Amino acid sequence: MKQSFIMLLFLCCGFYVSAQQEEDSLKKTASDTLKIHELDEVIIIANPTVKYMKENKALGSVDGYLEQSNALNMVKRGAYAWEPILNGMSTERSVLTIDGMRIFHACTDKMDPITSYVENTNLSSAKIEEGQSGSEYGATIAGSIDLIRRKTGFKENKTLGGSVFAGFESNNKQQIYGTTLNYSSKRFYTDIDFTYRDAENYKAGHQSGKSNEVNFSQFTKYNTSATMGVKLTERHELEGSIIYDKATDVGYPGLPMDVSLAEAIIGSVAYRYRNPSEHIRLWETKIYYNNITHKMDDSPRPVVPIRMDMPGWSKTGGFYSKILGEKGIHSFKTTLSGYLNNSLAEMTMYPNDPNEKEMFMLTWPDVNTLYGGLNIEDNISFTPHLSLLIEGGIGVHQNEIRSQLGLNSLQLFYPDLKPQKTRILKNISSHISYHHNKFLYSFGIGYGDRAPTVSEGYGFYLLNVNDNYDYVGNPYMKNEQALNTDLSVTYEREKFTAKAKVNYFYMLDYMVGKIREGVPSMNITANGIKVYEQLNNAHLFNSSLSLNYNFIEHWNLGGDASYRYGQGAKNTVLPLIQPFSYKIRVRYEQNSFYAETSVEGSTKNRNSIEFGETQKSAYAIANLALSKSFSFGKQDLILKAGVENLFNRYYSTFDDWFGIPRMGRNIYANVIYRF
């Protein structure tokens, strides 16, 4: 406590932070891509570029921002690199992109979702599309999350801006420092940023007679990115972007191993042609490449049954080319996209007896995935109050096992396995929106399918610590298919808004690991092995409600509630399904000051015993937040402070991997200076 106040004082005296006006570019992004997608959810990521930030913990992680969405849950294997679960489905069933670029994680144990390779300063928002609306860049079941890059864009008058920021969190002594710089003119713009985070182990809430330190939950992260745009002529633009992200010494209390290095280089070049013809507003083409390196490390762990090295690599090169236009009552978009990914992961086991030979195997057998697809959307506005959105697409998906050793290993399970497999993937969906009085109604249906991921198709002895089984992929699985429907109602008045939403997924040939008797596991301590197979069907239901009410001047009351339910054939209770959860907040806001208090909680979950889940008790925690910004001419100083888990409750939720507890009381402070 004392330490954190000293730290706060230190921050206030010594550090400056800043940011430039992002609104222009946000609006621009919005008009380019959102017009025909009024159903998307957009989460604004408050990097220190906006004058007044309404986010409590502006310098929190990208994961923290994503968690605000009712459509998302974040699976936590520690304090770092949470896995986004969209509509109750893990990342295999979603398309995750950064500005339309496909990127695939390099860890066989999901320690590095691609959302872990970016920082707030790299981004302006996250766009979430649900169900088949998310198939623009590839086949999906649950939907898509596109992380939108921050960029200042071209401006009439030359501007130079920037920010310096610092943050501190008391619970894990996390220190956050960074800077952003931007320059903009009529023909050129650039955005550069750097962020550093370093955290020690976090502490769980109070439990009498027990130490609350969560061992192996520390992390260190460095991130830097640059974007540069050039206007070649009035209608032709070129843009280059690069992100470099490196995390070292990352602990994963929910797993038996940690990470010594997680590194990503993500680069792209885009070409934009504005108004190439009467009905075409924008033609954008991008080529990209990214390279992910992931090194697991069990050397900090004092006791392990056997020492292991488990590095993984994922490299993806790809492109997209899309056209946006309008003609009469139609607004349309066509996207042609493709990528080639290579995924390779190895495991070397070092027996405790030095006379025994070490064991080597490929857990991802050097698999190439080649994909090419075309997606088309048309939004037809019959009247200003009635519109119909039709989307459809088709893709070709090919896997190839490039390693002979890997092929031979999988042939133990599938003797006739061929190295190549080609699939055709398709999607179609439709949404109708109707606006009447203060209500907006939307109803949609969709159908789509997806191919197995590298782990599901070709994974070889991948340990899942939750159920303690080694998982083996199944390359013979058919495409998984989903029929989904959604319904939402929004009510909007000046002082009161409410949105209720439900969706339902009926999945066929649902991919899941099932116990295979009589085959020993590779990991000494595992219960056995599970091989991927397909359930005839599975059901998933999601619902959410959001309310916002300005009940007196300066006072706002907000609330969110959501619930999911998942069940498969053969009495399979689907894992990682969120129980009823809620958040209620009251905010007092005047001029550039606000104070907020909130309560969030959840009922107990319907746990899946088959997947090693235990039932977690209901909980509720309270939070406080304060924010004030000061302006000096063109400069701003933004101060934020707050307390999370005010009463230091000990709790763990359905999405805490291996039942690790959540963070206890945490006092944070953010200082942002922008010019």
Ligand SMILES: [Cu+2]
């Ligand atoms: Cu890993």
